[in-house]
Amino acid sequence: MKVAMLAPIAWRTPPRHYGPWELVTSLLTEALVARGIDVTLFATRDSITAARLDGVVPAGYEEDPGIDAKIWEYAHLAHLFERADRFDLIHNQADFPAHAFSRLVATPMVTTIHGFSSPRILPMYKPFEDRVHYVAISEADRHPALRYAATIHHGIRLDEFPFEADGGEDLLFFGRMHPDKGAAEAIHVARATGRRLNLYGIIQDQGYFDREVAPFLDGHIVYHGPVGGPERLRALGKAQVLLHLINFDEPFGLSVVEAMACGTPVIAIDRGSMAELIVDGETGVLVDSVGAAITALGQVEAINRAACRARVAAHFSVEAMADRYIELYRRILGQ
Numbered sequence: 455m456k457v458a459m460l461a462p463i464a465w466r467t468p469p470r471h472y473g474p475w476e477l478v479t480s481l482l483t484e485a486l487v488a489r490g491i492d493v494t495l496f497a498t499r500d501s502i503t504a505a506r507l508d509g510v511v512p513a514g515y516e517e518d519p520g521i522d523a524k525i526w527e528y529a530h531l532a533h534l535f536e537r538a539d540r541f542d543l544i545h546n547q548a549d550f551p552a553h554a555f556s557r558l559v560a561t562p563m564v565t566t567i568h569g570f571s572s573p574r575i576l577p578m579y580k581p582f583e584d585r586v587h588y589v590a591i592s593e594a595d596r597h598p599a600l601r602y603a604a605t606i607h608h609g610i611r612l613d614e615f616p617f618e619a620d621g622g623e624d625l626l627f628f629g630r631m632h633p634d635k636g637a638a639e640a641i642h643v644a645r646a647t648g649r650r651l652n653l654y655g656i657i658q659d660q661g662y663f664d665r666e667v668a669p670f671l672d673g674h675i676v677y678h679g680p681v682g683g684p685e686r687l688r689a690l691g692k693a694q695v696l697l698h699l700i701n702f703d704e705p706f707g708l709s710v711v712e713a714m715a716c717g718t719p720v721i722a723i724d725r726g727s728m729a730e731l732i733v734d735g736e737t738g739v740l741v742d743s744v745g746a747a748i749t750a751l752g753q754v755e756a757i758n759r760a761a762c763r764a765r766v767a768a769h770f771s772v773e774a775m776a777d778r779y780i781e782l783y784r785r786i787l788g789q
Contacts, residue, residue: 455783458541458561459483459505461497462548463530464523465514468502471680472630472656473514474708475568478608479547485609485776494541496534509533527551535559543783546586550578556585562786564589564779566606569705570597587786589779592727595705604782607730608706609775610766615715617763618691624650626693626718628709631657631667636699636723638666639744643697644675646748651697654689656680691716695738695754698722699747707731714738715766717759721750731770737762 459482465473468480479497483505486493493505498514501507510533515521531552538544538559546552546565556563566589567579579588579600587603590596596605625644629635637653644651653676657663671677681689690696696713703726710720710731720738722728732738737757739750783789 455543455787455789456492456541457486457494457783458534458538458544459486459493459495459497460531460534460544460546460548460552461495461501463498463511463514463521463526464516465498466500466502466517467495467497469514469682470517471682471686473516475547476514477708478566478568481609481611481772482545482547482776482779485772486780489776489780491780496530508537531555542787545779545783550575553578553582553586556582563587564603564782564786566591567595567705570595570600573597576600587782589782591706592730594703594727594730603786604778606775606778606782607770608708608711609770609772610708610711610715611772612715612763612767614687615712616687616691617715617760618717619759621694621718621759622692624652624693626689626696626713627651627653627655628689628696628713629655629698630659631655631663632659633662633666634700634702634704636697636701638662639699639701639747640697641667641670641675642744643699643747643751645670647751648674649751650674651676652689652693653677654679654681654686687716690718693718695751696720697747698728699741699744700725700728702726704728710738711766711770714762715770717762719754719757719759719762721747721754723747733765737765 461467461479462475465476467476469476487504495503495505498511499509511526515523535555538561544563564587583601590605627640690713724740734740741747
């Protein structure tokens with residue numbers, strides 16, 4: 455089976471720190487290669503993979519200001535689709551623009567929808583149902599008007615996340631500095647309880663950061679910026695709890711799964727996919743408000759950190775994700 459894996463080009467695949475779509479693309483690509491699938495990864499030319507790497511985009515447009523996103527995205531798509539007949543299947547991880555090419559080639563296509571951001575994008579999905587097989591990343595993110603081939607949760611490499619049996623005493627926020635992700639709500643919890651809070655993530659909305667985060671930074675509320683590698687793992691594992699007080703219906707939450715893999719329970723607003731990731735009272739606490747999150751801090755001490763990791767091992771491993779995609783590929787190809 456020959457698969458063309460189409461990665462987004464905002465960041466390198468895998469990303470150096472932030473880049474959830476690129477991260478999932480990399481995780482799946484490497485797992486498929488390990489299972490003997492012949493994969494060509496179409497990504498930025500600085501990407502790293504055990505698959506065959508092909509591409510025309512020098513670097514991610516979020517990393518290199520000289521890269522024009524629109525121009526290079528079309529070059530990226532054209533480069534793959536000109537070679538479509540070399541593959542049994544195209545797996546699109548790069549959103550809806552690829553659908554415009556789907557009727558111009560005979561090769562079947564799978565699109566992983568990394569988040570159905572708005573009903574406004576439906577015109578680039580609904581008309582292509584006969585050519586593209588859609589995968590939702592959670593049941594919560596399925597759009598009722600769209601036909602799906604499967605729901606496949608993201609998976610992570612569990613062995614890359616060391617288990618921390620004791621954790622720590624600090625609160626943790628891990629995500630973009632953007633109103634959607636709830637950094638301000640996490641700060642409110644920390645200030646109300648006198649707890650130390652460590653915040654990690656890129657600044658995606660500078661105005662929000664300047665208004666809602668920066669004025670409260672002190673010795674107890676600390677912004678560390680985006681992190682990767684060992685520092686990221688320490689952050690995820692050496693906390694008492696991850697505060698995931700989101701203000702939108704999140705389609706998935708990689709940081710939630712990664713924190714639980716390290717043994718760190720999660721207090722999350724019960725929106726979007728959170729109830730699919732967190733077992734309320736066992737691996738975290740689902741709440742409906744910041745006030746309820748403050749109360750929930752008293753509950754997390756009783757949560758068994760080993761149960762958090764076991765939840766990830768059972769349901770969110772990269773192996774399980776890869777196996778489900780291979781099953782889907784074979785069903786599409788009639789194998």
